[in-house]
Amino acid sequence: MGETARTVRTTCPYCGTGCGVKARVAPDGSVSIEGDPDHPANFGRLCVKGAALGETLGIEGRLLHPEIGGRRASWDEALDLVAARFAATIAEHGPDSVALYLSGQILTEDYYIANKLMKGFIGTANIDTNSRLCMASSVAGHKRAFGTDTVPNAYEDLEKADLVVLVGSNLAWCHPILFQRLSAAKADRPGLTVVTVDPRRTATSEISDLHLGLAPGSDVALFAGLLRHLEANGRRDADFVGRHTSGLDAALAAAEPWTVAAVATTTGLDEAAVAHFYALFAAIERVVTVYSQGVNQSSAGTDKVNAILNCHLLTGRIGREGSGPFSVTGQPNAMGGREVGGLANQLACHMEIADPAHRALVQAFWQAPRMAERPGLKAVELFEAVAQGRVKAVWIMGTNPVDSLPDADAVRTALAACPFVVVSDVMRTTDTTALAHVLLPAQAWSEKDGTVTNSERRISRQRAFRAPPGEARPDWWALAAVARRLGFGAAFSHESAAEIFAEHAALSGRENGGTRDFDISALAGIDRAGYDALAPFQWPWRAGEAATAEAKRFFANGRFYTSDGRARLVPTPFRAPAATVSEAFPFVLNTGRVRDQWHTMTRTGVAPRLSQHIAEPYVELAPEDAGALGIAPAALVSVTSPRGLIVARALVTERQRRGSVFVPIHWTDQFAGNARVDALVAPVTDPLSGQPELKASVARVAPWPATWYGFALATQRPDDMPADYWALARTGRGWRMELAGLDRPADWEALARVLLDDRKGEGLAFASYCDATAGGFRALAMRDGRVVGLLIAAREPVTASRDWLCSSFAAEEPVDVLGFLAGRPGGGCRDQGRKICVCFDVGAATIEEAIRREGLGSVDEVGRATGAGTGCGSCRPEISTILARQAAKEAAAAST
Template sequence: MEIDEAREVRTTCPYCGVGCGVLAKVAAGGQVSVRGDPDHPANFGRLCSKGSALAETIGLDGRLLHPEIHGRRTGWNEALDHVASTFSRTIAEHGPDAVAFYVSGQLLTEDYYLANKLMKGFVGSANIDTNSRLCMASSVAGHRRAFGSDTVPGTYADLERADLVVLVGSNLAWCHPVLYQRIAAAREKRPEMRVVLVDPRRTMTSDIADMHLAIAPDGDVALFTGLLAWLGQHNALDRAYITAHTTGFEQALFSASALDLASVATATGLGEDELARFFSLFAATAKTVTVYSQGVNQSSSGTDKVNAIINCHLATGRIGKPGTGPFSVTGQPNAMGGREVGGMANMLAAHMEIENPEHRDRVQRFWNAPDIAQKPGLKAVEMFQGVADGRIKALWVMATNPVDSMPDADAVEAAIKACPFVVVSDVLASTDTARHAHVRLPAAAWGEKNGTVTNSERRISRQRSFLAAPGEARPDWWIIAEVARRMGFGEAFGHQTSAEVFAEHAALSGFENDGERDFDIGAYSGLDAEGYEGLAPFQWPAPSPRGGTTERHPTRFFANGHFYTPDRKARFIAIRATTESRTSSDFPLILNTGRIRDHWHTMTRTGKSPRLSQHIAEPFVEIHPVDAQHHGIGDADIVRISSPRGDVLVRALITSRQRQGSVFAPMHWTDQFAAKGRLDALTAPLIDPVSGQPALKHVAARIEKFAAKAFGFAVMRRRPEAIAADYWAVARCKGGWRVELAFADDGADWTAFAASLFEAPSAEMLAYHDRDAGQHRIAAFDGQHLTGALFVAPGPVAVSRGWAAEQLEEVHASQRERFRIVAGRAGAERPDAGATVCSCFNVGANQIAAAVAAGCTTVEAIGGALKAGTNCGSCRSEIRALIQASRVQAAE
């Protein structure tokens, strides 16, 4: 699309649940740049490394641009008719529960709303669930048990007002960097503020922690149940609040009192002294916020963990007040929006309950639906088990990649492959899930679609389009509505714009509400297209004015001590702390899975950015030095991690930050980016019995060194179609691609291998071979430009990755310059920047070390000299560690 003049569009980041405002500028020539929106109340201009690199992820490479049936390009009419008729026929022959939708927190609220409406109100089944089941279902269940509603009571401002912030199972520095920076900035202003980190790993978030409790996996129930008992024993309870606003306290306290301090220490792996210090700090600090995320939720006891935390806040009256409360931070940009529209199998729209006949009747009347689901549907893990055993015969996957992200991923893939009819609507053509689809529907991507998202503090913001949708890509809500019309439900799905969908969603939230339900944005039910386009970020609740008043509804939930239970009192949940050992002699280690700083989910977006692959470019496993020594594993070795369900190959990262007896590996790598890196092939379909959320943080595993005879590293201008190596991991770099390699055999013809890898059989080759030492270096040139370079060694290859990648964009006119590539060394005039530390400004470890040597001895000084750490700040802890290491080295 030709753009005549530059314009800047206010939109929202599509990554985590912080919900940062973004200003996307489209230049007259069509180039896109992004910056943080200084006026957005979630981030005030800050962006993390992923958000800063958004403009690098909007290219059309790999995009699905046209509808396809069995791999054949077709038009929308044929594809939509085929989807609608197949779903209708399946329902007619096997009943509504024979079909299912698996949706995503990447959808906008308008998409989510219509998918939920179609399945629950018109198909008549609740078999719609979401990948948000994998990240925050336990929080939903815990909120509903305690509050009678899925209400997040806190706001981001509470993090800055608190005198104590307890971070539980939440690596904010890497997973929610902007929130981390808000806390860090508040702490600098108020040095008396305290931060406690509860996590088995000493993550980068520990950089701002006054206390790190290196808790045993799944020790959180014992920790917070023990805290409740301690509060009772030390007269640190708010008895007046408990009496006036809660029920069930005595039973909860009695259950908790079974744990004395010694028992808590045994269950958590923590010392009695550090437990007593934490308990005393919590008891003495009235303004306390407890922030929790996947380390709490992704557990077979996740709901009990959530309620154990909430119990402690109810017992001390630390809820509904500024600077207090339990605070669940979500992993996806619209996990909260999905909760609002009932996007999970056990919910109805507008926070209504599918088990409640009055709620079902209300929603059915509002939708004028022919039927309404009468019972909860299959939750995510159960859903794919239903696909596997044939109960589900038609499946529609929207904007997610369950073949990589679901537990027991190989079984999920087998189920999808065997399903009679699979539809995938997505942005990319070749995800590990889309390759098994009978019908593929091209969806609009971020920057091309209009709608709303809700962040972790209940703030609704607009995502706005600033690019034309390429090819035949269409918004998800449009695709859903078109299928619904073809199924015979046209009158209920006649929406022409996303604004109309949002207005209906808002109207349902206020329908027969009168303050009885927490979610109410009825004030926006009359929003027209112009109002929708200009919609500013707002927090709910925002009900329609009643009784002629225009007084704004307060956004501080529970300030009056009223909850959403029948008697308006919060519920204490009696919890019994139990410990479970999943390890055995065959699988003696505990595998903890999670995320890293610069990548997102299954890399369908971040894998497009060269910048985001510079920090960590391949799958890895963190191993404590004692465990590494026991298993004969050295730093940068290739490691096989195995569980009873499968195995993966990853790079070893040996670090004392990791808890002994446990290992950590990220979940991002897929068959698109690694030979054998699909981590969720190892995880079991073990779920929390209340929430249905899988336990992805506590997996019995073993590790062993992969006996590689040769290692390799290569850069090339084109991505290779096939890589003949036992281990490989491919990533984008400037000018092309980089590949890490390992081989079980070292007898290859390395020149022939390089020619195949570079896909350049006629290129001019320059090679160096030392067969006795196992060293091989080959560079291929097309005229004055490097086509590819391969470095092979008997151990992990010691060559500067960043420097090698830069050569793809250089002109190599002289033989001397070409031999320098074969030698694998930059000249003295081009010092090696070292491994990337700051992705925002592409600053390497060697540059930081040089700045320290020149007198920069603080993180702030490094920022002033190199800009590193001055944008999202998620690298500040690494910078601090490098400063300390340089000082130690200098002292020696």
């Protein structure tokens, strides 16, 4: 009998939703991906990134072997060097001279070993994570209010609420499956009210009944005013507040100045809109407030969190079905990292490094020789210490701080000068690996084995379904191997992720008895078979308890984890963002994610369809601002801050608030010539959480004086990019490129050959045309009768039908050469327009035509007619926008 396909249940490696995935591995090794209908996070749904996971499994660009100084080395040689350099640095300069910087994309077992090694055996708490950039303010706010870092809710509360308030959360693009669950609930129950609070109108705003486009950084004023309103209108739950909270008087005193009028003045909102929001929150009993990076990534992030928590505590709307404050995490295992003490100010299992009893408990459990006694350096501080020479050896694991940290150029300079840098990564070439003395090949998503925890505290297995290529190894394995070389062998003798998880579970129950929120001691005795079969579960799961599929919530009984068991209402005086706009820097710069990309694109950047929606970095501007600056749509612009300058494409949209600009975080030096936006961001942090202010830097915007623009297709990535501006992305058969220059090339054909020649001239047929009068140039490269490259250049931004060109370039059949040179389809071919639905390859022009032709009036009708929006559903907000735009056009035409 022949081999049969096998199916492996695992978990998506993108956002903190934690969707279940089924990977079907065929006998030939090919893999197909689908959502797991039995996973309680997504019930089979996947967003476009998750659906495209099968396209990210190739080994092109992978780091396959350890390297020392750029040369291949053995694992033994590399690990011996890492251990020796760390040991020598510690011996000469002390434990605080070394550091680890981790990622919310590594697994809980990796995090656990790293935390144990640094805090319990090396004796320093200089171990932090890029989750510091993501959810640290939520952690700090939770601890102030609840006594511990507890997310009280479950996802089903989004569906059971009667009012959902989304604050600083573009759920549609950043947590698409949660957005789909909320959208479906609203469709089933039209009375479910949605409010979005965000300076921008985002895709999430499409389902909102009320959008509050407040001034950047003014959230505390809005929610302090809400607290005042709730108290003044008798919405205090007197029994809950009296029995289970403290601090009310001080919190109300801080909120007293925030009348509706004062809130409107500070937030820039209309008084009627503020009053309407307050009335909704006061009148509707079942309220869930979802908040994310727009709240956390702020120099006042912790106060923003507590301002929200205060409103729920005052009204007792916490711990109950359909009610509560809900922090949704940005990374797949930000929560798992928090659970094992991955942050510099934590210990494992939600214990506190500053608590002597907790330190003693963990030290005894680990039999550790030297426990860290104080919090370590938080992310921004850590790299400042590298720059100052206080940290002399750093190990970076699964993250790209040269691009993702604020003041990113300073981070690059610091690492370039650091005496010893180790980087564990999946990819050989990133902006951070370029600075490493030692590179260690890590296993990728499909090869890793362990657990992750999602935003509702649900722990799921990530299971390997492919053999690792080359010599890639688990991150925990590399850490434990170094620990053994440092002399800590007995404590780091684990042979599997299952053993690490069992140890973690046992520690969670040690001397707990309900005194700590995190407890999975029911799994302390789990063996390899039980671990392999482990189904998703929501913690806590204490020893002696039976497994249950029911949603678990915290605080319904009013018992919190503070010293007196009462929740704290915390005074939150308003503080504006640290930087203020000026004549020199008149814009507020906001940064964030786009729908189809992830972090610095080391994974998503290899999947061609994930670049179909947005293929280059952009700057989102309000029409009034663009007009005042003389910036036309699709022109190139510079964005300058006191720290640097980037260049990106102008996206002029009424969704943007005047005086603000938005730039995505994803583009690095691997994908664009100058678009690392975090290089512009000041390293200002929240004084409590250490989380940087990534949403409110200052900048100026100006037209970038290009004299020519270009669009190109090539089967190979060029070795050199002969343009002052460039951005490239994968397409079906190679690369697509956007180009521009400050000076017109002296030799167009030479430039074209650099871009398009896939084999250095062998057998290449090259045709070109230069229109000296119009300033245009076109070139076509062919080999064996097939197009292998195209360049279209002009004095203005190129208006070619890019999606048609890309799809034609990728097709097996011969292209329409004349149409290709013209940049648009001819004859009976049709241009679909800008790609909207990536799942079913549907463009904006196709949707617009179907709406006009068939009189479509809803997203579902568009889906039935074109297929758009019927896959992952991430494009449904944009389809809704197209419908509204078409309706407005028809109304305008009817009135003339």
